[in-house]
Amino acid sequence: MIRLGIQLDSSSWLFCDAHEESRDHYFRFCPIIKLVWSKIWDWWRTPPLFNPYLDDILTRNFNFCLKKRVLKLFHAVCFALIWHIWGWRNRILHACSDSDVVSVLHEDIFLSVQRMSLLWVTNRLSRVVFRGTIGFISLKK
Secondary structure (H helix, E strand, O other): OOOOOOOOOOOEOOOOOOOEOOHHHHHHHOHHHHHHHHHHHHHOOOOOOOOOOHHHHHOOOOOOOOOHHHHHHHHHHHHHHHHHHHHHHHHHHOOOOHHHHHHHHOOOOHHHHHHHHHHHHHHHOOOEEEOOOOOOEEEOO
């Protein structure tokens, strides 16, 4: 991240403090972040071995579904998670006390990602209907 011009106090990641900075580690392979991605994969019922790299996610290079609209929705959810990860990181970085850091680190951002995904998608796509729980998505014909 330093190489990309993003100023950091340390080159280790705030969530696990165990890895030198890299974009893939920050947003995809940090053990704490992987747990949240796993919840996204479960929510979307991706294949068991689905494990894309960040570049694959950013370029929508995944083919677990043949429906183009569903992949667009899934892509929006992935971007919502990436946006939340960066916000989560900033909340830790700018916490006022160690107890605030611990509190933020123990948050589960998955429900917030679901809500943000719903908001983003319903504001961008007029042909999407969310019924019942947020996990059930259908498309108008």
